[in-house]
Amino acid sequence: MPELPEVETVCRTIRSVVLNKQIASCQVNYPRLLPKNDLDQFVRDIQGRVIVDLKRRGKYIIFDLDSDLQLIVHLRMTGQLLFCPDSNESVTKHTSAILYFTDGSQLRFVDQRKFGTFYLLRPEQWHRVTGLHTLGVEPLAKEFTVEKLKELVKRPRNIKSLLLDQKCIAGLGNIYVDESLFRTGIHPQRQANSLTDTEITKLHVNIIQVLQEAIASQGTTIKDYRTGSGDTGYFQNKLLVYGKAGEPCVNCNQIIEKIRVAGRGTHYCPNCQRWDQECEA
């Protein structure tokens, strides 16, 4: 489910309603949700904490708590963070955890595939979470410049796997990589270091634009993703290649193909994204 736009939307939709709330208690129904925390200690440590800030880094959601603690949440494939103002709302089947606030409201973590993870850490303990302390540049931050992208693509590896690599750019996933490459006219199996300066410049713009547009649409709901209010996103209506295999390309009418790249289903237009194409789109 969640890539940068979805995680950002979840943060935005729950931020105002959880800020300054105090956690009365926490119920964990699926202990493996806490790979780096002892369950009993987690429940003990989080009890009584107040949420003082909420932010996103890559696909991680970071709750700043008082006492210098952070609750760090990764939704993985199917995780949902849902704010429930009404505690009477029935608990659904895949609810892995519930944070109970002192005012009677709740924040629930629902996760059909159970890949999602919670960590309760101090900021200096980020090194304990593989993937968190190695995150690359935030694509919507000013640090993500064309020069930065040029530097990243110097390596001899395929462009799709590079864009999916969270150590390079934090937050892109399968949907937005496919969409960015389509908008730029780059074949997903091209070697990153074969991209021309023109292509890199266009790719840089397209990555930023597709992410911004997706955030404006509250993310992409293929199946499970919901905002923090339980609503679907609607960027799925604006996708151009992801999930469009067998359909005609919006630019040229050629049939969109689906192949496997970097172990992921990959959608592209064989005409607009030619293997040997350098600067057309």
Place this chain on the structure above:
DNA sequence: AGCTGTACCTGCAGGC
């Protein structure tokens, strides 16, 4: 260093 396969889970679609 990069690539591949496997693993973690559940549910769903498609083929027979």
Place this chain on the structure above:
DNA sequence: TGCCTGCAGGTACAGC
């Protein structure tokens, strides 16, 4: 209808 296979928005890890 049921069984089986493969696949899904993510990522860590082992092994080549």
